[in-house]
Amino acid sequence: MADLSINFAGIKAPNPFWLASAPPTDKAYNVVRAYEAGWGGVVWKTLGEDPAAVNVSSRYSAIYGKNKEVLGFNNIELITDRSLEINLREIEQVKKDWPDRALVVSLMVPCEEESWKYILPLVEATGADGIELNFGCPHGMPERGMGAAVGQVPEYVEMVTRWCKTYSKMPVIVKLTPNITDIRGPARAAYNGGADAVSLINTINSITSIDLDQMVARPIVGGRSTHGGYCGPAVKPIAMNMVAEIARDPATAGIPISGIGGIGSWRDAAEFIALGASSVQVCTAAMLYGFRIVEEMKDGLSRWMDEKGYNSIADFSGKAIPNTTDWKYLDMNYKVIAQIDQDKCIGCGRCYIACEDTSHQSIANLLQDNGTHKYEVKEEECVGCNLCQITCPVTDCITMVPQDTGEPYMNWTQDPRNPFREAS
Amino acid sequence: MIKSLSHLPTAEASQDALAGQFTDLHPPLNQRQAEIESARCLYCYDAPCVNACPSDINIPRFIRNIAQDNINGAAQTILESNILGGSCARVCPTEVLCEQACVRNHSDECEPVKIGLLQRYATDNMQFSSHPFKRAAATGKTIAVVGAGPAGLSCAHRLAMLGNQVVIFEAQSKPGGLNEYGIAKYKMTDNFAQKEVEFLLQIGGIELRYGLALGHNLSLQELQKDYDAVFLGIGLGASRQLGLTGEDAPGLMAAVDYIKELRQADDLTTLPVAKRAVVIGAGNTAIDMAVQMARLGADQVTLVYRRGTESMSATEHEQDIAKANQVKIVTWAQPKEVLLDDSGKVSAMRFEKTVLDASGKLTGTGELLDIPADGVFKAIGQTFDESSLNDVNLGRDGDRIRIDDGFRTSLSGVYAGGDCVAPGEDLTVQAVQHGKLAAMSIHQDLMTNVEAA
DSSP states (O other): OOBOOEEETTEEESSSEEEOSSGGGSSHHHHHHHHHHTOSEEEEEEEOSSSOOOOOSOOEEEEEOTTSOEEEEEEOOOSOOSOHHHHHHHHHHHHHHOTTSEEEEEEOOOSOHHHHHHHHHHHHTTTOSEEEEEOOOOSSGGGGTOTHHHHTOHHHHHHHHHHHHHHOOSOEEEEOOSOSSOTHHHHHHHHHTTOSEEEEOOOEEEOOOEETTTTEESSOBTTBOOOEEEESGGGHHHHHHHHHHHHHOGGGTTOOEEEESSOOSHHHHHHHHHTTEEEEEEOHHHHHHOTTHHHHHHHHHHHHHHHHTOOBHHHHTTTTSTTOOOGGGSOTTOOEEEEEOTTTOOOOOHHHHHHHHHSOOOEEEEEOTTSOEEEEEOTTTOOOOSHHHHHOOSTTTEEEEEOOOOOOOOOTTTOTTOTTOOOO | OOGGGTTSOBOOSOHHHHHHHTSOSSOOOOHHHHHHHHHHOOOOTTOHHHHHOTTOOOHHHHHHHHHTTOHHHHHHHHHHHOTTHHHHHHHSOGGGTHHHHOTTOSGGGOSOOOHHHHHHHHHHHOOOSSOSOOOOSOOSOEEEEEOOSHHHHHHHHHHHHTTOEEEEEOSSSSSOTHHHHTSOGGGSOTTHHHHHHHHHHTTSOEEEEOSOOBTTTBOHHHHHHHSSEEEEOOOOOEEOOOOOTTTTSTTEEEHHHHHHHHHHOSOGGGSBOOSEEEEEEOSHHHHHHHHHHHHHTOSEEEEEOSSOGGGOSSOHHHHHHHHHTTEEEEOSEEEEEEEEOTTSOEEEEEEEEEEEOTTSOEEEEEEEEEEEOSEEEEESOEEOOGGGGTTSOOOEETTEEOOOTTOBOSSTTEEEOGGGBTTOOSOHHHHHHHHHHHHHHHHHHHHHHHHHO
């Protein structure tokens, strides 16, 4: 069996699956249940200065798929609403009871050196493995000058990171907000401030839905609402791009990345790891199905690694990065053409209408004698856009078949059609 | 009530117990089920289900409306193609129409989308503050519609919608036709046929007159004279005969006549029950008869058909319903003789075994099969009631009225549709389609004549 254990910026864990700083890691009761269920680590829900934050009633909302599965999840909960002392005592006890599991403490205090200088030794004294700086919380806390209000200003990120490295020996993970134009800015700032690792993404500013009777967004608090932080499967593509951007950036090359955003299966985790993450954090999936999901994640990842011959997470971490490039380096001579497996086709016609209305009119709609339709790709028209394959409801019915063009690799910088091509 | 069965005992079970036997055969979907089922629709383009629907309902559209919680939108999509969409949702043999064509009726897809039940969900749960269809400007034309069955009602509604006045002449005392009188009770519960007619009449401009039967107290010639056009939706009013001696003996009757009594009975315990019942036939009426008799408390119900099950017009689904109700299906046996007891009442039915000869023709083998019976119900098909058109000479194809592709009969200004016309397939949904298309044809002809004048 593959070895799932990791050493993430000096923090050891039996597997790469951590629970992200959020309601599931709010107190000892939940964290112990998570460890019992098999999670490799947790990031304890963000601690702040006393007095503790106060939360409102009605905190979450979601968008759904056709079968009422949650596609995207939104919350307006603040950081812990329990006192610092209670949290610190629980952290200390839990770490003592579960020495082999990673226990990272998320922190958010005002952007003042004294505040950090005060809290860091208290956390370190608990025996926690590391800290994660919450520079990402997009709702409520930024109004008070914390969370995303810090994460959106690279200078602040660098400054606070440096304070943490100055006043603590613990590994420092900087959690990044996606609510920014270029994720590489704050990542570089964290790196320059001495961060041991970054984690991303925090949640995205969002309004998930509107109650059209009351004319108010959800979640509703006394007839009003506010934007929340968006997470769940819908944000995974955004998170993966940001992870890849940092992993590809020479300025931050090699910084450990903890991937966060819509991870709910072993495959999601493997994808983040392939893009350079070396641990992953999960929240929404656990909130929807409970901690037990980690078993399938561990089992699936481990079997897949065995199948591929990867002995450790490090064996495949970042393997997809070299293949993630800029558009201009894609091969202009590469060509795929859609192929419809007529034995699998159920005749729904969606490939036809999608291509006919919105793409390249490359699928022929042939009426059969028995009144059904047969759909055939017009190969000379097909540009290989994948749309028919995407809309087809049947698995593997439409495949995109690479064509042998006989042409060598040629990217846009070399393409004679590019007026700004590089001189050969 | 049923004279020929007056010697038989009535149903033994209590009124409540019997009522329980005649509740919805297929219970309606609840909201959650409708959500799940509507999400299964793949929203096909040029969808096979629509092509398979005799009334051209835009099925993907109405299902997508359900999935988007737009129930009125779904209902209107259905009703604009089929104003009797509620009863069709209940009685259509969807397993050989839309659901057979459904792309998910494919082994890899588990099962077809439950289109019939979704259609019922939409039409049962629609909530319109006023009738969803508006009438066009008045044309000044008045059309006589004969028969308040699915074809006539559909025709009347569409004519009214197009701005015409309509008078419907109905032989019975209630509208609905076979929906009211001819379909198994468990397929059309809660007085649905009447509720649907009430809804349909909300469009306005339709007058209903009852107790008027063509050829008896209603004359086609008079109608032709008094109205701008006439639509005949008179169905097939006569039951086919076995042509055997003893056909009129007590204990033998047409299944449709029994079903009609059953459908109109307020108290099912008053119905005569043939403890040993034989049903002759292979269509849905035969199944409806056999199953209902079983549910009333018969000990033994045997359905006999002269050919094999594969030739039965009742669908496999219908045959399964019969089997689930302990109806024994005997095939390859044709009626030979009605056996009577000393008092002249039916005691058994004698059949002769059949085979296909070398030329593929059905022939008797000479081997006989007697099935003891207290009641024998013939469901061997309906035919044209010859008395209804005795005062005119209407072109016919066999026992049905001949029409052209505009539903015009051989008589000027007289149109026909539904079961009584040659292309009829004895399907409610097709009758509705005929009525709708005939209405458009009538309207177009009348308007063309106005322009020409």
